[in-house]
Amino acid sequence: EVQLVESGGGLVQPGGSLRLSCPASGFTFSIYWMTWVRQAPGKGLEWVANIKGDGSEKYYVDSVRGRFTISRDNAKNSLFLQMNGLRAEDTAVYYCARVDYYASGWGTYCPAIDSWGQGTLVTVSS
């Protein structure tokens, strides 16, 4: 069974930093792309960042690029999100999730988020 358990959320002042962690189990962590998705209170889902299985490719939503860093430690089966320069608009539940590629016809493979953690709340407020 795939398990993803986020930790590291909490209350932080504007301009502060937090590091989210997400140990993974139940699958071969190193071969999967992983992603962070966030959800502000009462709002919809927002994709934050992706990282390739070997860590060689990383992508970010424009609003966090340069402030957040996604990383992974495949030896410890763990995903991380270092968040610096936090702003009130970063307040959200942050989900760690696994990406898998699904055969979807015409020889294509569609990436989809197939396993999610329970989320950790980050609150940015003075």
Added chain:
Amino acid sequence: DIQMTQSPSSLSASVGDRVTITCRASQTVNNYLNWYQQKPGKAPKLLIFGASSLQSGVPSRFSGSGSGTDFTLTISGLQLEDFATYYCHQSYGATTWTFGQGTKVEIK
């Protein structure tokens, strides 16, 4: 960046109804379109991948269609456990993903 527009933002329906939610992309995403269900206080759950393929374990009353820029999620015969919020998600390329704003399905 590719923008995803879902409609409606909310709807009221009864058990047994057929419900249709649409999602439009600002440019083609081919068939790299997924649908998720989210219940209050829970993580989202993958329902449909590749625009029209049903994720394992998802009831067959859920179906997806479309390609390019226009997509549809249909629930044929709404059940009590289907009252939730639904999101489309484009995964065209690894560099920038976006979700639709969500459609809340409420009990009439």
